[in-house]
Amino acid sequence: DIQMTQSPSSLSASVGARVTITCRASQTISTYLNWYHQKPGKAPKLLISAASSLQSGVPSRFSGSGSGTDFTLTIINLQPEDFATYYCQQSHSTPHTFGPGTKLEIK
Amino acid sequence: QVQLVESGGGVVQPGRSLRLSCAASGFVFNTYAMHWVRQAPGKGLEWVAFIWFDGSHTAYADSVRGRLTISRDNSKDTLYLEMNTLRAEDTAIYYCARQRRDALDYWGQGTLVTVSS
Numbered sequence: 001d002i003q004m005t006q007s008p009s010s011l012s013a014s015v016g017a018r019v020t021i022t023c024r025a026s027q028t029i030s031t032y033l034n035w036y037h038q039k040p041g042k043a044p045k046l047l048i049s050a051a052s053s054l055q056s057g058v059p060s061r062f063s064g065s066g067s068g069t070d071f072t073l074t075i076i077n078l079q080p081e082d083f084a085t086y087y088c089q090q091s092h093s094t095p096h097t098f099g100p101g102t103k104l105e106i107k
Numbered sequence: 108q109v110q111l112v113e114s115g116g117g118v119v120q121p122g123r124s125l126r127l128s129c130a131a132s133g134f135v136f137n138t139y140a141m142h143w144v145r146q147a148p149g150k151g152l153e154w155v156a157f158i159w160f161d162g163s164h165t166a167y168a169d170s171v172r173g174r175l176t177i178s179r180d181n182s183k184d185t186l187y188l189e190m191n192t193l194r195a196e197d198t199a200i201y202y203c204a205r206q207r208r209d210a211l212d213y214w215g216q217g218t219l220v221t222v223s224s
Contacts, residue, residue, distance in 0.1 A: 049209065
């Protein structure tokens, strides 16, 4: 099975800041990498698929990059509604494992 | 609009069974693969299972293989998760989700399963 790791596990930032979250796969997954965020009590929401493809309706301050084993999610100009937990997920092969999550909190 | 509505959760004793349902609407259900993802209280997301658009192929997480079974009824636009020999560690919110281009683009609101004596 492919293992996913994320760093950092938690992050504190201010409104307007820029943050980067890293996701690493235990073996190459090409660009079969998705990013979600989840707010307390809510279902996860897809932000980016195929490593860098922004979903319709997701603000352009979100961007993703990477291929192979190393990926990043970058958020510029953080807004209050961006404070949530972020998960990466590989869809290269089953089981479609998720990373452990990165909790983004307001400083 | 796309809607996924899970039901069937509740409190169940260890070793017993439960069947979850996910009613889909707003899209052509029989053209999409579907997934179940769960989240234990205070924990992260765990991928559970998926099924092809026509039900011809399924896959499972190691932690549930042999005990949980995913299925679908395309005539009813409904996804199922049959859960047998339940354990305390199966306690979680269970989400159904639609797959589009190798990602889960729509999710239900989840249904809580609690395994406890």
